[in-house]
Amino acid sequence: MTTPMITATNAPDMLTGALAAAARGWHVFPLLSGTKRPARPNHRERDCTGTDPRCRDGHTGWDARATTDATRIRRAWSGESPAYGLGIACGPSGLVVVDLDTHKPGTEIPEPWNRFGIRTGEDVLDHLAGAHGGTITPTFTVRTPSGGTHLYYTAPEGVRYGNTAGTIGWLVDTRAHGGYVVAAPTTIGTSSYVVTDDRAPAPLPWFLIDLLGRQHRPAPAAGPRPIRTEVDHMPAYVKSAVDQEAHNVATAPAKKHNARLYVAAKALGQLIAGGVLAEHTAYDALSDAAHSLIGPGCDCNPREIDSTIRSGFHAGSRNPRTPNPRDNSRTNSRNNSRKAA
Structure with a gap:
């Protein structure tokens, strides 16, 4: 079966995009129109009163509500709320999404990136790949409204990564368990998230597995480890x-x-x-x-x-x-x- 592309041009309504994502096995949930915030639940865990039908047995957040069920998806994006944006829960979807941002004018560029003339997360990731003997494997790719890039990779079996924010490299964040990404064809302001490479997500590159592993690896008790x-x-x-x-x-x-x-x-x-x-x-x-x-x-x-x-x-x-x-x-x-x- 051919999986439909998730693009703004052939999916004028968000329902098509949500169903296309679910067809890939990605767990989706609605976002408030024009924002990056989950539409449901409309309250934080600390404010949960249990009156929401899905919170009767305890607070149920966006990650637990994310689904691949076509009936639930049609119900969420049809009727009174077709303008909801589209979120993808990375953990349940088996994804690690690398979020590459761009330098914002007027903000300081840290070293050594300033000396290297690097201004984008894509260039930082390319440098890190070269420094660790790796390559940036072509994969499902989305261009964001700010000019950044989302690279979708499949998570390794049996490994549970969390989220990172700049710890791998400047302008490089990752989303996995406990995180989500805004997906195409969601519109923020006047620009939309657009798929630029519709191939199936590739396995997470080895150099990223190594770098992400360090975020959860305890530091040695004393001194360096022996040469491998x-x-x-x-x-x-x-x-x-x-x-x-x-x-x-x-x-x-x-x-x-x-x-x-x-x-x-x-x-x-x-x-x-x-x-x-x-x-x-x-x-x-x-x-x-x-x-x-x-x-x-x-x-x-x-x-x-x-x-x-x-x-x-x-x-x-x-x-x-x-x-x-x-x-x-x-x-x-x-x-x-x-x-x-």
Whole structure:
């Protein structure tokens, strides 16, 4: 059976769009006309009085009311309320939607994105994919009224992701369990959500699985994790350099966490630019070491850690370095001097 496209041009009423989404197995619910707010229930959980028929046994929110049932959908978008917008509950639909925004004029562009000349979430995601050895798999895509993009991916089996807001990267949010997206052909103001790629959603790319996994992964109790077995084939002196720089970060004294992380990232950035070290290997080692510092008395946060590492990599890339095994003794000497200082 051919699934109808969900576009503004061939679906003048929202009912067609809602039925098309449900035909894909996506759980839908109505939004108040011209807004991004759920139409039902019309009250918050803390204000629930139990008088709503579906709340008699406890508050029932938009996620529980979302449905693929065609009869319920026709009832919701027909009759007196055909102008409702369309929401898709991501969790029940088995979706992880990546929301890529655009830079708003007059707002500050954080580093390192400003140095890179990056202004959109699409470019940030492209940079992250390259940094982690991944690709942005073509998938079901929607253009938003603000000029942003929604990429719809299928969630991995047995994994329950929540929502993120800027923790993966600037202008990059994700919606999964507990989240929803406004879907085509909903209109906000004078513009509509429009499907620009109607293919079936692709599986969530591996680099995003890794990045999203970090949002729910507890930080190591102390120090960096060992270099992963799949990169154990790297030269011993390169592995030693990575281990040493990660150790320097994990043992940084108070008030010097960010400075120590930047210096370590810059040193490994030289090796990355020299072609002897994979960026994702260096990133993982430094990120895990830095996350182990987060706690009382430390103002470190995941976004700052990510920004500092990437800024250090960028600075190091200006001076590519391809060491030989004898350089390891110089590295140890430099590190011993740093400790003494």
